Amino acid sequence: MRNGWSIPAAGALRAGAVGPIASFDPGSTPGFDGDKISGAELLVKRGEELAGLQELLYANGRAGDHRSVLLVLQGMDTAGKGGIVRHVGGLLDPQGLSIKGFGKPTPEELQHDFLWRINKALPPAGRIGIFDRSHYEDVLPVRVHNLVPKSEWEKRYDLINQFESELVANGTTIIKCCLVVSKDEQKARLAERLDRPDKYWKFNPGDIDERAHWDAYLEAYQDVFDLTDKDSAPWFVIPANRKWFARLAVCELLTTALAGLDLDWPKADFDVEAEKKRLAASD
Amino acid sequence: MRNGWSIPAAGALRAGAVGPIASFDPGSTPGFDGDKISGAELLVKRGEELAGLQELLYANGRAGDHRSVLLVLQGMDTAGKGGIVRHVGGLLDPQGLSIKGFGKPTPEELQHDFLWRINKALPPAGRIGIFDRSHYEDVLPVRVHNLVPKSEWEKRYDLINQFESELVANGTTIIKCCLVVSKDEQKARLAERLDRPDKYWKFNPGDIDERAHWDAYLEAYQDVFDLTDKDSAPWFVIPANRKWFARLAVCELLTTALAGLDLDWPKADFDVEAEKKRLAASD
Numbered sequence: 120m121r122n123g124w125s126i127p128a129a130g131a132l133r134a135g136a137v138g139p140i141a142s143f144d145p146g147s148t149p150g151f152d153g154d155k156i157s158g159a160e161l162l163v164k165r166g167e168e169l170a171g172l173q174e175l176l177y178a179n180g181r182a183g184d185h186r187s188v189l190l191v192l193q194g195m196d197t198a199g200k201g202g203i204v205r206h207v208g209g210l211l212d213p214q215g216l217s218i219k220g221f222g223k224p225t226p227e228e229l230q231h232d233f234l235w236r237i238n239k240a241l242p243p244a245g246r247i248g249i250f251d252r253s254h255y256e257d258v259l260p261v262r263v264h265n266l267v268p269k270s271e272w273e274k275r276y277d278l279i280n281q282f283e284s285e286l287v288a289n290g291t292t293i294i295k296c297c298l299v300v301s302k303d304e305q306k307a308r309l310a311e312r313l314d315r316p317d318k319y320w321k322f323n324p325g326d327i328d329e330r331a332h333w334d335a336y337l338e339a340y341q342d343v344f345d346l347t348d349k350d351s352a353p354w355f356v357i358p359a360n361r362k363w364f365a366r367l368a369v370c371e372l373l374t375t376a377l378a379g380l381d382l383d384w385p386k387a388d389f390d391v392e393a394e395k396k397r398l399a400a401s402d
Numbered sequence: 403m404r405n406g407w408s409i410p411a412a413g414a415l416r417a418g419a420v421g422p423i424a425s426f427d428p429g430s431t432p433g434f435d436g437d438k439i440s441g442a443e444l445l446v447k448r449g450e451e452l453a454g455l456q457e458l459l460y461a462n463g464r465a466g467d468h469r470s471v472l473l474v475l476q477g478m479d480t481a482g483k484g485g486i487v488r489h490v491g492g493l494l495d496p497q498g499l500s501i502k503g504f505g506k507p508t509p510e511e512l513q514h515d516f517l518w519r520i521n522k523a524l525p526p527a528g529r530i531g532i533f534d535r536s537h538y539e540d541v542l543p544v545r546v547h548n549l550v551p552k553s554e555w556e557k558r559y560d561l562i563n564q565f566e567s568e569l570v571a572n573g574t575t576i577i578k579c580c581l582v583v584s585k586d587e588q589k590a591r592l593a594e595r596l597d598r599p600d601k602y603w604k605f606n607p608g609d610i611d612e613r614a615h616w617d618a619y620l621e622a623y624q625d626v627f628d629l630t631d632k633d634s635a636p637w638f639v640i641p642a643n644r645k646w647f648a649r650l651a652v653c654e655l656l657t658t659a660l661a662g663l664d665l666d667w668p669k670a671d672f673d674v675e676a677e678k679k680r681l682a683a684s685d
Contacts, residue, residue, distance in 0.1 A: 178603040208496040212488040319670040320461040330684045387602040395596050401613050
């Protein structure tokens with residue numbers, strides 16, 4: 120057991136390992152044996168390590184290294200994507216973050232291929248990008264609501280795989296996390312938004328309508344996992360009924376991925392001793 | 403005395419109040435009577451208030467309010483602009499932040515008016531934007547190094563005032579902070595970058611050359627304060643030899659500005675009771 124994880128998060132939460140999404144338990148904490156308290160402590164500790172790794176990535180980016188990291192967040196409404204941005208992204212230096220939320224496509228975006236707006240939002244070298252929703256919307260709500268014909272959306276899985284493998288080849292580490300809440304938990308979270316005037320702004324009447332398509336979404340998610348979970352751009356399924364666990368898990372996956380880049384501080388591209396002399400000689 | 407500030411930061415640090423920049427003490431803590439420990443505690447406390455105000459601003463932006471906040475950071479090399487982004491920006495939800503650093507203009511940017519790249523980077527409604535350097539570079543290094551003729555840069559103060567007053571009229575609250583370190587403190591910080599391999603990436607040999615132009619920079623900054631410190635877009639001069647104070651001061655100015663917007667949670671644009679019933683009736 121390391122840090123409360125009896126199985127490394129990258130193994131325990133991998134889409135291929137967790138079984139069918141329809142029978143997945145959103146209240147579970149796969150691979151993690153700790154409780155909420157130990158989870159919160161571990162989040163702080165791993166968060167500090169993550170921030171240190173982020174600085175290394177950023178420093179290398181400044182020195183000409185092309186590598187970047189992209190965290191893709193998907194999940195049903197209320198699953199806590201915004202909370203991940205706030206509580207995991209919030210552990211990091213905002214300077215090295217590149218956050219993009221994808222809503223309903225704009226008229227301009229609709230005039231382009233579905234990957235056009237994604238391409239424009241990719242993290243620059245040295246950054247950690249977070250996508251709050253992503254190109255997967257184009258095979259999730261778009262599929263569930265028949266916004267394009269089946270003949271079109273069914274081609275997109277291959278296009279996505281090809282797109283992502285090009286990104287990986289160009290130096291982007293991709294981690295895809297799907298936050299999963301139960302239908303009951305979603306109901307409770309929507310009810311809270313309707314009970315608290317400081318939460319009204321998060322409520323959208325359409326979210327209730329979407330609940331009627333729950334099973335169609337599960338099917339669409341299952342296809343996403345079956346068709347686009349690759350070792351080079353893996354999908355992780357994050358049980359999200361317990362917010363503390365979802366945050367801990369995403370932080371752990373991100374930390375593991377960055378540690379895997381095996382970065383070192385960039386070498387000086389100037390003569391250190393000569394510069395020390397010049398500095399000493401200056402007023 | 404409120405919170406350790408005997409004079410509100412917005413008064414004590416206002417460019418017009420601090421006197422000539424050439425005789426300013428970068429080691430002072432104007433208006434603040436506390437020490438490093440109490441300053442750090444206050445930063446946490448005010449940071450929480452700031453995060454709460456940020457959420458209000460963001461919520462209103464989502465509900466169609468056009469307001470935004472723009473924090474402009476300027477200062478000599480090593481003054482700690484990046485540290486402000488990290489330690490003050492880091493107190494906030496990255497989702498509601500919009501951070502932009504301005505380096506040497508790209509060839510494309512040089513083909514446009516100096517405000518073109520600034521316009522493109524303005525914070526969207528509901529966001530807090532942070533500019534790490536800004537349009538003021540075009541009357542600071544550009545002036546000191548004669549990168550454009552005097553006849554051109556001297557027109558820019560008016561253009562900047564006009565630009566900023568339009569932003570303000572359109573709902574952007576502007577706060578401009580100049581971080582000031584002493585020449586000796588800069589020398590010590592540059593020496594540290596040369597002493598530590600994990601800091602090499604922050605070092606630029608040009609920073610030593612810039613030190614020879616120290617007085618010309620002070621003159622150029624003084625003109626910036628004299629010509630562009632407006633009540634609607636004020637300049638604050640932040641003593642930055644003590645990093646803890648610079649962070650506390652910028653956080654305080656930002657918190658005060660957001661509190662001044664007097665925001666409330668947006669009203670529901672749906673029938674709350676009807677939605678509660680619809681939700682209860684859904685599976």
